[in-house]
Amino acid sequence: MNQVLDVLSWVLLSCGGFFILVGGIGALRMPSFYTRMHAASVTDTMASFLVIGGLILQAGWSLATVKLVAIILFLMLTSPTSSYAVANAALLSGMKPDTKFKANKGGRES
Amino acid sequence: MELLGYYNYWVFAVVLCLGLYTVITRNNLIKKLLGLSIFQSAVFLLYITMDKVDGGTAPIIQKGVSDPIFSNPLPQVLILTAIVVGVSTTALGLAIVVRIKESYGSIEEDDILARDSEL
Amino acid sequence: MNLNEHLAALQIVVPLLAVPLIALLQLRRMAWLVATLTSLMAFAIAVAMTVGVLNGQDYQYFMGNWQPPYGIELRVDALSALLLLVITAASSAALLASYHSLDTQIEPRRHALFYAAWILALAGLSGIAVTADAFNVFVFMEISSLASYVLMAGGPDRRGLPAVFKYLILGTIGATFYLIGVGLIYMMTGTLNLEDMAQRVTQVADQKPVLAAAGFITVGLALKAAMFPLHLWLPNAYTYAPHVVTAFLAACATKVSLYVLLRFDFLVFQDNLVSHPLRFASLLMPMAIFAILIASAVAMFEKNIKRLLAWSSVAQIGYITLGASLVTVSGLTASVLHIFNHALAKGSLFLAVACLAMRLPGLQLRDLAGCARSMPWTFAALVLGGLSLIGVPGTAGFISKWYLISALLTLGAAGVALVAVIVIGSLMAVVYIWRIVEQAYFQAPSNPAAPAAEAPLTLLVVTWVAVLANVYFGLQPALPLALSSSAAAALMGATP
Amino acid sequence: MTILFAVFLLSLLVIIAVAIIRAENLFVALMLTTIFSLLMATNFFILDAADVALTEAAIGAGITTVIFLGALALTSEHEKPFVAVPWLALPVVAVTAALLIFASFDNPRLGDPEAPIHQHVVPWYLEQTPKLVDIPNVVTAILGSFRAFDTLGEVFVIFAACIGVLFLLSARKPSETRCTAPASVGLSQHLIPKVAGRFILPFIILFGFYVQFHGDFGPGGGFQAGAIVATGLILFALLEGEERALRAFPRWIMMAMAAGGALLYALVGVAGIAMGGKFLDYSVLSSDPIAGQHLGILLIEAGVGITVCGSLLLIFHAFAARESF
Known part of the structure; x- marks a missing residue:
């Protein structure tokens, strides 16, 4: 049983790591501000939930688990809010979202 | 591995000097204060590096753990003080910068000097 | 409850207790009154301890009743007693003067905060003089520095703001250098108590970190003390500060940093670093000579009276370091004596400037023409203070220069050049x-x-009391002389 | 394993420091400084300094950033492009770094249990704390009792900063820069931050109190707690706007807190003298010395927390209210 939990937690942890990597690459490579933010939000939500889920499995039934659950709840509240605030600030400062799918900025596509 | 034991001291030296460099060379007063806070943070690293003992834990005595190894608590106490000193200095510096901006209209050192020599 | 044994602690605690009260008082006259009474009380404590020290009493105090090196120790010897006298007397005199002088310079509703900062500066400076713990010195150095930035930025001239900003940057760098130095010594000795440190540094086999520490501490404190090439912050900061603040801080702020420097160099390093006296002298002496010559020369061409006197302060710090750089008992005596006498002279000069500024806010030299006729007392005070600064016989300034010269003459030919x-x-x-x-x-x-x-x-009365003190201590130098010679002996006594 | 992780974090620290210097937008530089502080806090945690890590995160990364933001709003965001090549500064700084690195080879290696600082003074603290003070967190014992005088000084440092900022920012503005900006309404027009913020706020304050009273047993204490509670109240001001925040929590309460906490600390010390001990001697406060120590530490930690919270709030509001001053 312990073995299974251990494997499962490592799977979760590595998946979390993978999504952090994806989010990082996305934040660097995406074409516009809003798409970058979209990519970065993967690290906020998916990746951190997976990592903390893995950690909970590692911790077992202890005080640490309670604290980790509290962290998840806190993240669920704050990270969407902060993303909203950033996007809203960008919109207010005059950055227009690209609605016409002109992804070929810089002539990368033919 | 032996050399890695000194890595902390090198980072302390490099970060300290980066901070000092910013303070000396930049004209912008807020940038100077940012440099100053990096400069101060580097010293925190020096003190905290000293406190580590191999295999030690944070110096909180727990019942039932026999013969524990603790890291050194004294530098931690000193740095708690230094952190508060740092934020106090920064706040005061920023208040002065705000006043400078209001009376000179600029926070660049060369502009301020130029405006004083106009008088 | 015997208060006498607690005097060392009360020296700091009384001002610290007064600070929150003053900050809460919104009535400016009340704030002034409480601040002045506190300062006078601190002066009384300093006098009581000086009397005790002269009678051979040793004021040693363990904070929280923890033995050093585990707890923080306070210690008042002759040197700290002299410093405390200077600090508290300067603060009291300047506060009495501020009753009138400050009204023209700071809006009345900000007075309470101003006086709170003043008493904080007083507490910080006396804390440095009293404590015997290297890190505690840093804490009180920061209290006094933060408070003095505030005081100096209070002036009405906008040029004061960049000047104070520069002081803040350089002062923080200085304090941080000091902190690095203390950290390095602590790393090698494991203690923060100065006495204990002095004993344990001897056992440190390898000296590289201790040497680096000595360098950092000396440079850091020299920055704070405005020693010659590191004095750049001083002239403008003094010039645009409110006049009473200049009188207070010019009399004691830089001296307190010099005091810590003397403590560290003579108590901790003297005995332990190979050929320390030689290094100390060869580094400090040229700086002192340059300070005396260059800063005096700049002062000769200055157009603003306050800035002129500020440059003269840089030169006078040169005299103090010159005495210390001899590393002899007589040199140190002269040096410590000059700390006292220069504080007297500069304090009374800046008080006289505060009088002058009541009627002539610009303080430009060319506007002075013929003013002595309408303000005879003010100018008489300026002249007497100036005579003491020059070192004319009969004034306090003469005594310390006399001792400095006689200390130099024991050196032989090189001494004669220094006398020149x-x-x-x-x-x-x-x-x-x-x-x-x-x-x-x-x-x-x-x-x-x-x-x-x-x-x-x-x-005028306050100014004249200060000026007459110059004359009194010029004719009756027994008190400062006794203190400074026993301080010098104690400092040099660290060497076998 | 840990050491490799530490090396990675430290290298990141250097990279971020370089990035801060190179950033021309001050806002960007400030955000990088916050990351720098958080990384620093992580490093402290790896080096077993949990208390310091918590403080650096709360004060270095949190409060400092907020104060900087307040100042940036009043000044300008862009740095003038940097032209002059610093021929003098570069060698000076390089030589300092080289000297420090040179001296470092005689420093004790990281984690060396034979280092002098682990031999002198500190063993006494670790040994005597259970007997004399009897609280688990040795850092709190030193901070609150053995070196309580330093901590008293520290409280007055932050109080000095608070007095200074209030004094400087209560000066009249030069007439040409005076403007009649409308009173800020904060984020009250924005639904999502408002709802989320209101939901989190009580938990932040609760956490602050936890840190305050748990300081004897784990990492935490007055400084961290004061900063955390102040952060919560600053969040309230951001959500509801200056005006409402000041109506709910007026300036005179903050001033009373800042002054009262400092006074409380000093008076506990004086009580030591009055009851026949030394200044800050808690053992005489109660018939049982250990109970006296507990009482003393509790009181002074409360004083620290109250002062830090009040001072930081006053500093924040001084910057925030300057616009419409």
Whole structure:
């Protein structure tokens, strides 16, 4: 049983790591501000939930688990809010979202 | 591995000097204060590096753990003080910068000097 | 409960207790009253301890009743007693003067905060003088620095703000260097108590970190003490500060950093670093000579009276370090004595400037023409203070220069050359003081905005008390002399 | 393993420091400084300094950033492009770094249990704390009792900063820069931050109190707690706007807190003298010395927390209210 939990937690942890990597690459490579933010939000939500889920499995039934659950709840509240605030600030400062799918900025596509 | 034991001291030296460099060379007063806070943070690293003992834990005595190894608590106490000193200095510096901006209209050192020599 | 044994702690605790009270008082006259009473009380404590020290009492105090090196130790010996006298007396005199002088410079509703900062500066400076713990010195150094930035930024001239900002940056760098130095020594010895440190540094086999520590501490404190190439913050910060603040801080702020420097170099390093006296002297002496010559020369051409006196302060710090750089008992005696006497002279000069500024806010030298006729008392005080600064016999300044010269003459030929430096420096002081006298006494009044009346009476009385103290200690130098010679002996006593 | 992780974090620290210097937008530089502080806090945690890590995160990364933001709003965001090549500064700084690195080879290696600082003074603290003070967190014992005088000084440092900022920012503005900006309404027009913020706020304050009273047993204490509670109240001001925040929590309460906490600390010390001990001697406060120590530490930690919270709030509001001053 312990073995299974251990494997499962490592799977979760590595998946979390993978999504952090994806989010990082996305934040660097995406074409516009809003798409970058979209990519970065993967690290906020998916990746951190997976990592903390893995950690909970590692911790077992202890005080640490309670604290980790509290962290998840806190993240669920704050990270969407902060993303909203950033996007809203960008919109207010005059950055227009690209609605016409002109992804070929810089002539990368033919 | 032996050399890695000194890595902390090198980072302390490099970060300290980066901070000092910013303070000396930049004209912008807020940038100077940012440099100053990096400069101060580097010293925190020096003190905290000293406190580590191999295999030690944070110096909180727990019942039932026999013969524990603790890291050194004294530098931690000193740095708690230094952190508060740092934020106090920064706040005061920023208040002065705000006043400078209001009376000179600029926070660049060369502009301020130029405006004083106009008088 | 015997209060006498708690005096060392009360020296700091009384001002610290007063600070929150003053900050809460919104009535400015009340704030002034509480601040002045606190400062006078601190002065009384300092006097009581000086008497005790002269009678051979040792004021050693363990904070929280924890033995050093585990707890923080306070210690008052002759050197700290002398410093405490200077600090508390300067603060009390300047506070009494501020009753009138401050009204023209700071809006009344900000006075309570100003006085709170003042008493914080007082507490910080006396804390540095009292404590015997290297890190505790840093804490009180920061209290006094933060408070003095605030005080100096209070002036009405906008040029004061960049000047204070520069002081803040350099002061913080200085304090941080000091902190690095203390950290390095702590790393090698494991203690923060100065006495304990002095004993344990001897056992440190390898000296590289200790040497680096000595360098950092010396440079850091030299920055705070405005020693010669590191004095750049001082002239403008002093010039644009409110006048009473200049009188207070010019009398004691830089000296307190010098005091810590002397403590560290003579108590901790002296005994332990190979050829320390030689290194110390060879580094400090050229700086001291340059300070005396260059700063005096700059002062000769200065157009603003306050800035002129500020440059003269840089030169006078040179005299103090010159005495210390001899590393002899007589040199140190002269040095410590000059800390006391220069505080007297500069304090009374800046108080006289505060009187003058009541009627002539610009303080430009050319506006002075003929002012001595309408303000005879103010100018008489300026002249007497100036004479003490120059070192004319009969004034306090003479005594310390006399001791400095006799200490130098024991060195032989090299000493004579150094005496020449002092004589040249004093002659330059004659020139810059004469420029004020000439304008004020021998020029026809040309300025239409010339003052018509004398400064307020209380301000004049305080100034004259300070000036007469110059004369008194010039004729009766027994008290400062006893303190400084026993301080010098104690400092040198660390060497076998 | 840990050491490799530490090396990675430290290298990141250097990279971020370089990035801060190179950033021309001050806002960007400030955000990088916050990251720098958080990384620093992580490093402290790896080096077993949990208390310091918590403080650096709360004060270095949190409060400092907020104060900087307040100042940036009043000044300008862009740095003038940097032209002059610093021929003098570069060698000076390089030589300092080289000297420090040179001296470092005689420093004790990281984690060396034979280092002098682990031999002298500190063993006494670790040994005597259970007997004399009897609280688990040795850092709190030193901070609150053995070196309580330093901590008293520290409280007055932050109080000095608070007095200074209030004094400087209560000066009249030069007439040409005076403007009649409308009173800020904060984020009250924005639904999502408002709802989320209101939901989190009580938990932040609760956490602050936890840190305050748990300081004897784990990492935490007055400084961290004061900063955390102040952060919560600053969040309230951001959500509801200056005006409402000041109506709910007026300036005189903050001033009373800042002054009262400092006074409380000093008076506990004086009580030591009055009851026949030394200044800050808690053992005489109660018939049982250990109970006296507990009482003393509790009181002074409360004083620290109250002062820090009040001072930081006053500093924040001084910057925030300057616009419409």
